[in-house]
Amino acid sequence: MIAVSADLAIQVRDLTFAYPDGASALVGVSFDVLAGESVGLVGPNGAGKTSLFLCLAGVLKPRTTLFQVGGLDPRDPAQRRRLPTQVGIVFQNSDDQIFSATVFDDVAFGPLNLELPADEVRKRVAEALERVGLTGMEQRVPFHLSGGEKRRVALAGVLAMRPSILLLDEPSMYLDPRGRRELIQLLHTLGGTRMIASHDLELILQTCDRVLLLDRGQLMADGPARTVLADATLMEAHGLEVPYSLRGNSIA
Amino acid sequence: MTLAFTVPPPNSSFLGRLDPRWKLAALVCFAAVAATLHTLRVAAVALAAALLLALLARLPPRWFLQRLGTAALFFLLFVLPLPWLLDGNGPSWTWGPLHLSGRGIESALLLTAKAITLVTLFLIAQATAPLEATLKAAHALRIPALLVQLGLLSYRYVFVFSEELRRLRIALRVRGYRNRARWHSYRTAGHLAGTLLVRGCERAERVAQAMRCRGFDGQFRALNTFATHPVDVVAFVLITASAAALAVWDWLPRLLG
Numbered sequence: 392m393i394a395v396s397a398d399l400a401i402q403v404r405d406l407t408f409a410y411p412d413g414a415s416a417l418v419g420v421s422f423d424v425l426a427g428e429s430v431g432l433v434g435p436n437g438a439g440k441t442s443l444f445l446c447l448a449g450v451l452k453p454r455t456t457l458f459q460v461g462g463l464d465p466r467d468p469a470q471r472r473r474l475p476t477q478v479g480i481v482f483q484n485s486d487d488q489i490f491s492a493t494v495f496d497d498v499a500f501g502p503l504n505l506e507l508p509a510d511e512v513r514k515r516v517a518e519a520l521e522r523v524g525l526t527g528m529e530q531r532v533p534f535h536l537s538g539g540e541k542r543r544v545a546l547a548g549v550l551a552m553r554p555s556i557l558l559l560d561e562p563s564m565y566l567d568p569r570g571r572r573e574l575i576q577l578l579h580t581l582g583g584t585r586m587i588a589s590h591d592l593e594l595i596l597q598t599c600d601r602v603l604l605l606d607r608g609q610l611m612a613d614g615p616a617r618t619v620l621a622d623a624t625l626m627e628a629h630g631l632e633v634p635y636s637l638r639g640n641s642i643a
Numbered sequence: 644m645t646l647a648f649t650v651p652p653p654n655s656s657f658l659g660r661l662d663p664r665w666k667l668a669a670l671v672c673f674a675a676v677a678a679t680l681h682t683l684r685v686a687a688v689a690l691a692a693a694l695l696l697a698l699l700a701r702l703p704p705r706w707f708l709q710r711l712g713t714a715a716l717f718f719l720l721f722v723l724p725l726p727w728l729l730d731g732n733g734p735s736w737t738w739g740p741l742h743l744s745g746r747g748i749e750s751a752l753l754l755t756a757k758a759i760t761l762v763t764l765f766l767i768a769q770a771t772a773p774l775e776a777t778l779k780a781a782h783a784l785r786i787p788a789l790l791v792q793l794g795l796l797s798y799r800y801v802f803v804f805s806e807e808l809r810r811l812r813i814a815l816r817v818r819g820y821r822n823r824a825r826w827h828s829y830r831t832a833g834h835l836a837g838t839l840l841v842r843g844c845e846r847a848e849r850v851a852q853a854m855r856c857r858g859f860d861g862q863f864r865a866l867n868t869f870a871t872h873p874v875d876v877v878a879f880v881l882i883t884a885s886a887a888a889l890a891v892w893d894w895l896p897r898l899l900g
Contacts, residue, residue: 445852448856449855449856450852450855450856472858472860475855475856475857475858476858478856479856480853480856482849482852482853484849486803486846487846487849487850487852487853488850488853489799490796490799490800490850490853490854491775491795491799492773492774492775492778492795492798492799493773493775496775496865496866499866500854500857500859501857501858503864503865503866504857504858504859504860504862504864505858506864509866512866513866530773533799533802534802534803548857549857552857552858
């Protein structure tokens with residue numbers, strides 16, 4: 392029996408998930424994430440990165456022998472309902488996540504679902520928008536926002552829930568270089584535990600100390616970002632490439 | 644394409660300043676009465692009152708007329724044949740095989756007046772408050788939350804889907820597709836509609852997941868900043884009293900006769 396540790400933000404043992412059509416998405420995945428740790432999740436398309444995040448957020452229901460996320464067990468329906476207060480997930484496509492008619496309404500959506508008083512909701516919205524640098528855009532409508540702004544609104548909507556764990560799925564997708572740079576700066580200002588799934592390995596290098604490598608639903612590597620991402624044999628075997636900034640180290 | 648769905652920014656007109664709940668309640672009452680009118684004279688007065696409200700709402704004329712024209716295309720399809728098809732008491736004229744009846748003309752005019760009144764009232768509600776404020780007002784007036792949410796989500800995603808449709812049409816054009824009346828075009832249009840439908844289903848799934856991840860439990864919750872002022876009540880009473888007067892004028896001769 393593995394004990395649940397207070398220092399561990401996430402504990403996963405033998406996590407297995409298959410979609411209703413029988414396609415296996417995750418097979419026997421086990422890992423821990425320490426509170427405050429920043430972990431990158433890399434792997435080719437179809438590796439199971441998004442499925443793993445959806446399991447951690449309580450959307451998908453996998454089979455596991457131990458499952459703890461932010462002190463809650465997603466397998467238990469009562470605890471699963473409390474997960475949004477502990478786990479915030481930013482989806483690949485911001486249009487899927489920004490479903491309200493205005494920026495204010497969207498950021499307020501989560502706090503309102505927590506049935507917080509109106510003043511507290513307004514305070515959280517103001518704080519979240521300030522953290523992502525969108526103060527003053529409360530009444531803007533989503534279709535008038537740029538890709539970078541949409542990403543920030545999606546992040547603000549999650550931050551307003553004040554989760555202890557943040558899951559970011561392909562955060563730099565659809566962003567231009569400036570938007571990507573601003574996102575990296577923003578990620579550095581966010582505290583708490585983070586997991587970032589991305590094909591943008593330079594972004595992973597700049598924001599994460601540790602990397603998990605998934606392929607065909609299985610965990611292939613788990614280690615320091617600079618060590619895992621610089622291993623050319625490992626990276627090529629799993630359809631990835633050593634990031635440009637590490638290529639010198641790899642040759643040496 | 645997306646411009647077709649946009650509304651002018653809410654202005655500072657008299658109607659634009661009213662509390663959306665009182666305004667919506669008054670406009671719905673007026674619309675309900677206008678829809679049930681039987682006499683052309685009263686329907687014409689109702690139309691004049693609706694146009695007066697449109698003036699008070701300072702609707703941008705071009706925006707208003709474009710939307711009215713689009714709506715007219717639909718209802719004129721049903722109204723135009725009436726003078727030729729509907730027979731009854733009163734004058735009638737015959738030219739060869741064509742038969743024009745006075746009652747048909749009156750019915751066509753009555754329906755047209757009522758339809759323009761209803762479209763005008765709808766456009767007033769749309770242009771004098773942001774849609775989300777009008778839908779929240781509807782929720783405050785006990786309209787089922789499911790309908791309000793459907794309205795909000797539809798309005799949010801109509802832009803995303805129109806963008807998707809635009810991208811698909813460009814993808815077709817750059818591969819040499821031209822819309823012509825032939826079997827290949829009909830099949831392609833069917834595939835396009837099917838693709839949009841499948842993508843819509845997939846997106847709906849992802850949106851539902853995103854909503855659940857932020858604690859959504861099926862209940863609609865919104866922060867309202869509505870506040871009733873005396874002017875809201877006065878405007879509500881004036882509009883509903885006018886509607887009541889129209890209803891009495893329309894029904895009283897029938898009841899007495």
